[in-house]
Amino acid sequence: DTMGLADRSGHDMSGMPGMVSVADLVADPGRPADVTVDLTASQGTVTLASGRTVEGYMFNGTSPGPLIEATEGDLVEVRVHNDDVEDGISVHWHGVDVPNAEDGVAGVTQDAIGAGEDHVYRFVVDDPGTYWYHSHQVSHTQVLRGLYGPLVVHPRGRPSAVDVMAVTHTYAGTRTLNGDEGVVTFGASPGAVARVRVVNTDNGAVQAWSSAPYRVLAVDGREVNEPTAVEGKRVSVPAGGRYDLEVTAPARIQIGSTALVVGDDDPGRAPQPRDELDMLSYGSPTALPFDASAPDRTFRYSIGRRPGFLDGKPGFWWSINGHLWPDIPMYVVDEGDVVVFEIENHSGEVHPMHLHGHHAVVLSRDGEEATGSPWWVDSLDVDDGETLRVAFVADNPGIWMDHCHNLKHAAQGLVAHLMYS
Numbered sequence: 001d002t003m004g005l006a007d008r009s010g011h012d013m014s015g016m017p018g019m020v021s022v023a024d025l026v027a028d029p030g031r032p033a034d035v036t037v038d039l040t041a042s043q044g045t046v047t048l049a050s051g052r053t054v055e056g057y058m059f060n061g062t063s064p065g066p067l068i069e070a071t072e073g074d075l076v077e078v079r080v081h082n083d084d085v086e087d088g089i090s091v092h093w094h095g096v097d098v099p100n101a102e103d104g105v106a107g108v109t110q111d112a113i114g115a116g117e118d119h120v121y122r123f124v125v126d127d128p129g130t131y132w133y134h135s136h137q138v139s140h141t142q143v144l145r146g147l148y149g150p151l152v153v154h155p156r157g158r159p160s161a162v163d164v165m166a167v168t169h170t171y172a173g174t175r176t177l178n179g180d181e182g183v184v185t186f187g188a189s190p191g192a193v194a195r196v197r198v199v200n201t202d203n204g205a206v207q208a209w210s211s212a213p214y215r216v217l218a219v220d221g222r223e224v225n226e227p228t229a230v231e232g233k234r235v236s237v238p239a240g241g242r243y244d245l246e247v248t249a250p251a252r253i254q255i256g257s258t259a260l261v262v263g264d265d266d267p268g269r270a271p272q273p274r275d276e277l278d279m280l281s282y283g284s285p286t287a288l289p290f291d292a293s294a295p296d297r298t299f300r301y302s303i304g305r306r307p308g309f310l311d312g313k314p315g316f317w318w319s320i321n322g323h324l325w326p327d328i329p330m331y332v333v334d335e336g337d338v339v340v341f342e343i344e345n346h347s348g349e350v351h352p353m354h355l356h357g358h359h360a361v362v363l364s365r366d367g368e369e370a371t372g373s374p375w376w377v378d379s380l381d382v383d384d385g386e387t388l389r390v391a392f393v394a395d396n397p398g399i400w401m402d403h404c405h406n407l408k409h410a411a412q413g414l415v416a417h418l419m420y421s
């Protein structure tokens with residue numbers, strides 16, 4: 001099952017001509033792991049860092065689950081055990097462009113890991129950055145109720161600044177930061193430069209801004225080219241998205257209703273800026289590693305809403321190109337293709353679209369061309385009435401989900417797939 005959509009994407013593609021074999025898609029089985037992690041999923045009463053308890057799911061007895069840290073080039077081996085989650089679980093490495101077999105999508109790349117069962121994931125992390133992991137089984141319930149955690153890939157050989165996690169999540173109506181409510185303090189001496197990794201694990205965007213000027217160092221695990229100081233503007237972090245913000249202590253970063261103080265003194269809450277930083281023009285342009293003006297394939301991807309039946313249930317459902325799930329075409333590509341998606345949204349609501357296994361660069365919005373740093377994303381808000389053009393290279397064979405990360409919308413059918421022929 002993928003998003004609570006029972007087993008309908010559980011195709012066995014192994015016998016199809018032209019498909020790459022699983023052996024081609026996994027890390028060298030003979031190579032020893034550089035980082036080994038044990039993750040045990042369980043169900044029950046979660047005690048948050050704030051001391052509050054909620055009913056939900058945990059990894060290793062906590063929510064968020066443990067921070068997984070690796071260095072670029074490492075082979076990460078995660079041994080997952082599902083203790084007692086009845087619906088089964090899987091673990092998806094959100095934003096890490098892993099080989100398809102390791103993508104952790106129950107019903108597409110593996111079977112769900114049943115209660116009492118084990119599964120081992122092995123993948124090499126090539127791209128330093130901020131990521132997260134979460135269950136991809138009945139996700140709209142399991143993720144929202146706590147089955148997720150952060151993952152950071154550090155660059156090799158570069159000294160790291162003060163590194164701070166800022167994982168935002170809403171439990172039963174209360175927004176938290178690293179499982180805490182209110183203001184979280186990270187002690188740092190004045191003048192210390194910190195990289196604050198904002199990870200949005202919620203169903204909707206969160207606004208973040210700092211009391212002092214800041215820079216956006218990276219988005220979705222990809223560095224911004226020549227980021228400049230931002231003042232009087234907020235960033236909007238889409239559901240599933242990550243923004244790495246650089247601040248100099250003392251600073252207070254507001255993340256929705258929670259805040260992170262970096263430093264020994266709290267500079268106090270700065271009011272929310274009216275203006276949002278536009279990533280389309282932020283930073284400096286630099287050449288793309290492919291020619292986006294000559295795509296091999298262009299797909300129109302129009303999100304709407306219409307009456308119909310989903311799972312035999314009448315309702316007003318999300319549609320893609322006028323179709324309701326599962327009557328949605330796969331976007332079929334060949335390896336090496338330069339692919340353009342033209343994503344339109346006429347549905348009346350914002351959709352944070354997440355493409356698995358790939359990063360796409362935003363080319364334009366409503367015809368306005370990008371002028372800043374290449375803005376690479378794996379999670380992108382598509383507002384109502386908006387048209388975004390994004391491009392990527394089909395360089396990771398397999399079957400990949402492309403869905404709304406408002407996980408309720410995904411469970412309501414806003415799910416497509418990218419497939420290599």
Ligand code: C2O
Pocket residue numbers: 092094134136240354356401403405
């Ligand atoms: Cu973060 Cu398909 O998911």
Ligand code: CU
Pocket residue numbers: 350351352404405406409410414
């Ligand atoms: Cu949506």
